[in-house]
Amino acid sequence: MRFTLVQVCVGAAGVAALVYVGYLVSRLLAIVTEVRRMKKVLGDTPPGPRSFPILGNVLELLAPRNGFWSKMVALVQKYAPTFRFWVGPNCFMVITHPSDFEYVLNNPKFNEKSSWYPLAQSALGTGLIVLGGEQWRRHRKAVAPSMHQQIITQNVQMFYRKALDISEEVLSAAAQSGATLDIKDFCNTVSMDAVCETILSADLSSSREALKRFVDAKNKSCDLVAYRVYNPWLLSDRVYSLTREAREVRRIEKLTDRFVDEVIAKKRDRDHVPSTAEPSPKRRSFLEHALADATVAKLMNDEELREEAKAMVIAGEGSVATAMSFTLLMLAMHPGVQKAVHQELEDVFGDDPDRPVTEDEVPHLQYLERVVLETLRLFPIVAVFGRNCPEDIQLPSGCPAPKDSQLLFFTYHMHRDPAWWPRPLEFDPDRFLPEQTHTRPPLCYAPFSAGPRSCIGQRYAMMYLKTALATVLRRYDVHRAPGDVHEVADLPLEIGVILTMQGGFPLRVSRRQDAQSSAGIKSSVFK
Numbered sequence: 001m002r003f004t005l006v007q008v009c010v011g012a013a014g015v016a017a018l019v020y021v022g023y024l025v026s027r028l029l030a031i032v033t034e035v036r037r038m039k040k041v042l043g044d045t046p047p048g049p050r051s052f053p054i055l056g057n058v059l060e061l062l063a064p065r066n067g068f069w070s071k072m073v074a075l076v077q078k079y080a081p082t083f084r085f086w087v088g089p090n091c092f093m094v095i096t097h098p099s100d101f102e103y104v105l106n107n108p109k110f111n112e113k114s115s116w117y118p119l120a121q122s123a124l125g126t127g128l129i130v131l132g133g134e135q136w137r138r139h140r141k142a143v144a145p146s147m148h149q150q151i152i153t154q155n156v157q158m159f160y161r162k163a164l165d166i167s168e169e170v171l172s173a174a175a176q177s178g179a180t181l182d183i184k185d186f187c188n189t190v191s192m193d194a195v196c197e198t199i200l201s202a203d204l205s206s207s208r209e210a211l212k213r214f215v216d217a218k219n220k221s222c223d224l225v226a227y228r229v230y231n232p233w234l235l236s237d238r239v240y241s242l243t244r245e246a247r248e249v250r251r252i253e254k255l256t257d258r259f260v261d262e263v264i265a266k267k268r269d270r271d272h273v274p275s276t277a278e279p280s281p282k283r284r285s286f287l288e289h290a291l292a293d294a295t296v297a298k299l300m301n302d303e304e305l306r307e308e309a310k311a312m313v314i315a316g317e318g319s320v321a322t323a324m325s326f327t328l329l330m331l332a333m334h335p336g337v338q339k340a341v342h343q344e345l346e347d348v349f350g351d352d353p354d355r356p357v358t359e360d361e362v363p364h365l366q367y368l369e370r371v372v373l374e375t376l377r378l379f380p381i382v383a384v385f386g387r388n389c390p391e392d393i394q395l396p397s398g399c400p401a402p403k404d405s406q407l408l409f410f411t412y413h414m415h416r417d418p419a420w421w422p423r424p425l426e427f428d429p430d431r432f433l434p435e436q437t438h439t440r441p442p443l444c445y446a447p448f449s450a451g452p453r454s455c456i457g458q459r460y461a462m463m464y465l466k467t468a469l470a471t472v473l474r475r476y477d478v479h480r481a482p483g484d485v486h487e488v489a490d491l492p493l494e495i496g497v498i499l500t501m502q503g504g505f506p507l508r509v510s511r512r513q514d515a516q517s518s519a520g521i522k523s524s525v526f527k
């Protein structure tokens, strides 16, 4: 029997279609079997909202951007300490109990991040935060030495210099005019400048243009991740890649890649010398350390180095800028606490307003440290983080969690749970006095996560926040903007990649009486 070419083509297309349908059916069967298995492991134990076939609880979570976070929080309040919800065939276990935090986070078996992290990859870069397995181990080993306490301490004077120069430019104008400003813009500028110098040794203070471009690109990138989270039909990579937003993400990614590549190229030309000639006592950035150390070169190839440097800048800058903004907001809302901070600053620095903040004073700023810790309790910047569950387990709080479910650590809820924090919405830094800390379970407070995958920048963040806040608060008082809310409970929060405020952080600033003599000084002493 003979077939025409057309018949052969139609036949081949038919066979291909059949094979594809067969593949789809087998995928569907595998998904159904997997969902059944998970449901069997869960049994009737964990509570949670009623889920619908195929969609799960997607409809429950659908909300406009300004309503998503409060919807999520209401759900957690209803079903905590542990509950499950479904997004299509994906099972999420929400965890808020300290014993579950301790059990999972301290066990390296749970080192793999939730399979949903790649969603944030465009904003966070392909670095430590999203990596897993062997690649994560290599990167962590390569990055750790540059985050050592001794190295971080060498940055204090640079933090001081940036905070002083930028506040003299931005805050003094706002203090003179009495206008309300979004303090996050100021915090972003100081933090980006400082973090770029620590990670990339790129001093951006001479090029405000480059600094602004980088901050804007990072903010836009985070917004685009949030846009995807609030529009769940875009969770599919295939659908998302067809959108204008995905093209914008790729454009921003190219821009930041080019920036970091140029910095690396310049560093290589100027600085790179064989590792034997290197033992330099001066402050060294992550990049300088990586380029000079032969061990790091073995741990990361060129592309990995670029991605990690970019990811460190983005992870570091966004979190410290937001933590600083929330801290200034809390001080504006709690004038008694602000007064106590000023008292401590006077005790430590005496009455010379021009005396620089140095590494010797920072450890003495104990009350300021408690203010930052209390701010991170109420506003843990990374308010939710996730792990993949590698096997069927029983959580210490009593609920089972099936293999391949996504464990979501809802720190925000745990930090406001009256079981560990009496009068949880009261802003009280003295909760972190040693005698009070000892009465609580250790992991009822985890703003930096815990265990092998805890925040590698924790010490850096505290050192930076204390130095930059001390520099600003020695010269300025912060005040709530007219008409702003009075209560912590009324603050309009939202989440994209990190927790932040809807509409920014509107504040007013005034120059402190005793700081008049320092008006106009620049930090040239350190240049």
Ligand code: HEM
Pocket (backbone or CB within 6 Å): 113, 128, 129, 130, 140, 312, 315, 316, 317, 319, 320, 323, 376, 380, 381, 382, 385, 386, 446, 447, 448, 449, 452, 453, 454, 455, 456, 457, 458, 460, 461
């Ligand atoms: C107040 C500031 C900060 C907070 C609240 C914070 C919080 C966190 C949290 C909760 C995690 C765990 C995330 C997860 O498991 O998915 C994390 C991881 C991480 N943070 Fe931070 N962070 C801060 C500042 C910084 C800074 C300044 C840097 C770098 C300069 C940094 C770099 C990282 C990196 C690289 C990881 C991933 C670590 C790993 O998986 O091995 N963070 N951070």
